[in-house]
Amino acid sequence: MQTLFGPQEKGFFSKLKEAVASTRSHLVTKIEDVVKGKKEIDAELLDDLEAILIGADLGVETSNEVLEKIRNQVSRKQINDPTQLKFLVKDELKRILDSTDGRVLDKEVAGTRVIMVVGVNGVGKTTTIGKLANLYRQKEKKVVVCAADTFRAAAIEQLEIWGRRAGVDIIRQKTGADPSAVLFDAITASKSRAIDILIVDTAGRLHTKNNLMGELEKMKRIAGREIPGAPHEVLLVIDATTGQNGLVQAREFTRSVGVSGIILAKLDGTAKGGIVVAIARDLKIPIQYVGVGEKVDDLIQFSSEHYINSLFE
């Protein structure tokens, strides 16, 4: 039996099922509804399919690209059996998700590996950092988290509690401190304590705010100055409920600080998070993890293959 985000992590299975039940039942039953009752693929069938893809937040352009491929094959009479439709959709989605740049996750580096977690407001950065820290600590890594969101009320306290849950140390200053200064402290501490992984929490910011994006760029520069090659990863957290703006977020954060991977949070709701397909298609950024809840172990490694397979199992 295949699961959504990779097989055989015991105990995760039911969680996975739950997390994607809505996604799967929606997409698959819809397509099956569409497929039954119809003998040949016609325009109406393709229209319904379009509604399904758009309803999953893939966006008009990406949905149309997928459908265009299928339309072409239909018109060239390569297919005329409606039951083939879901396989075609599946193939096409997989092709898009697999066209991303290779994973950089877990690449070993000599000293401290610095991971910056960025994104717009309220998407789930701090929570994800708690989960990530937990994940790495379970892999016997020495982890430190850095409270570089010095702006939002009680952001530092929030990360502190997550640090405790994950069993990792936090480097912090006071609210209102310069985020780059906190980062500098954290890097210095990480070096002297031979820390494997430093995860940096940043304040939520809309990509339209130039000064805040500038602040992020500065943090990136400081990291690179103190540790050559740092930050080794810049992870952008996308809220699964996000619509088309998610693509703009990915584009703008990439332009500013070079996003290396996406974390799709809150996939345990009914939202499909389909904008990540558009992000993969346009920006070739891989999706690395999926958040499926508010507990410390509600983070799952993403696999496009299983993601799509389980949609159609």
Added chain:
Amino acid sequence: MLDQLSQKLQTIFRNLRGEGKLSPDHIEQALREIRLALLEADVNFKVVKQFIERIKVRALGQEVMESLSPSHQVIKIVRDELVETLGGTSPRLNFSAKLPSVFLIVGLQGSGKTTSTGKLARWLNRNGHRSYLVSIDVYRPAAREQLSIIAREVDVSVYAGEGVDDPLKLCREALREAGNSGYDVLLIDTAGRLHIDEQLMQELRKVKELANPSEILFVADAMTGQDAVKSAQEFHNQLGLTGVILTKLDGDARGGAALSIKTVTGQPIKFVGVGEKYDALELFHPDRLVSRILGMGDVLSLIEKAEEAIDHKKALEFEKKLRSDSFTLEDFRDQLRQMRKLGPLEQILSMLPQVGPFKELTKVKVDEKELLHIEAIINSMTPKERNHHQIINGSRRKRIARGSGTSVQQVNQLLKQYVQARKMMKQVGSGIFGKRFGRMKLPDLG
């Protein structure tokens, strides 16, 4: 992205001139573009479908208006329908007869509830209320600390409820405290939750039963996509929402989720959040959001203003005059006056989208004083001078400058601009606004 829609519509309707009615064919084409625009703005596809049906009914058989190009006419129908859908019900806050009134703030995780609770309390206090806060989010790390810090910053009292970690108990105690201390509104910040989380939804139903809120406000993120219909619908079914706060509108999300939410709940959007600071809360203006959803700057209100302000007979006269090369300084002055009826020029320019032919125009600094000077100068001319600018020689210029309280240089400059303007206006065919508006174009006065 911006204003693509209006350009596409213009292409579709280019051939319409002369036809008496908007033809079904043209409308079909236009509706297809509108549908795409709405989908790109994250309006739920089912909501879009319903909406398009309504537009179709409204658009079919409409007389082609004299005053607007067909494309703008269709946009206007869409705009009006959107404004009606998004506005409509009164956005006033409800208070209960028995004090304190309770406002329950609910929504998905991270939508902006806690921040909005603080903003709203601040807003209420500035409008003569005495509000009191409590967070019953016993789940998220540091959630209650967050509200306490915000409360301090906006100078509103908060029930800390130290040592208590039962949401209902917190609620009961805060209610009692609010009553004892004479607060008239109690705002309850709740934990973010999924609409499919039965346990937590039931908790909210119990809170509702206990506190009998006069407002249950659903806080929704403006960046939300297609799922907005499901979450809003479910929150509404279970709790009976009374209004919506749409947050994070300070970004560049088109905000189509608002239309989805309004459609499925029927509840008005009462406030919008436009920043992380606690004063960044505004009353909701449907027309602004509509422009945003359609991605058209305020071009829409401009169309409407132009419609109201422009004297069409005059406009026709101008056109004839331009053709026959008899556009006089008198006409120039008239036109300036008409233009001014639209409002301060800079405001007009700022309503244009920052794209295409407008890009430069919107940056132009307009000196309103200079416009007054121009009018004064023309006023000081004799009718003969206004109609035959060639006769204005040096001594006449001196006289005019004195009479208008300006300098000879200013008079010279105006005359030069007028001659240029005549040349330019002859070249202006149908401007971007369609025929009528093209004629309104002013020469560069800077």
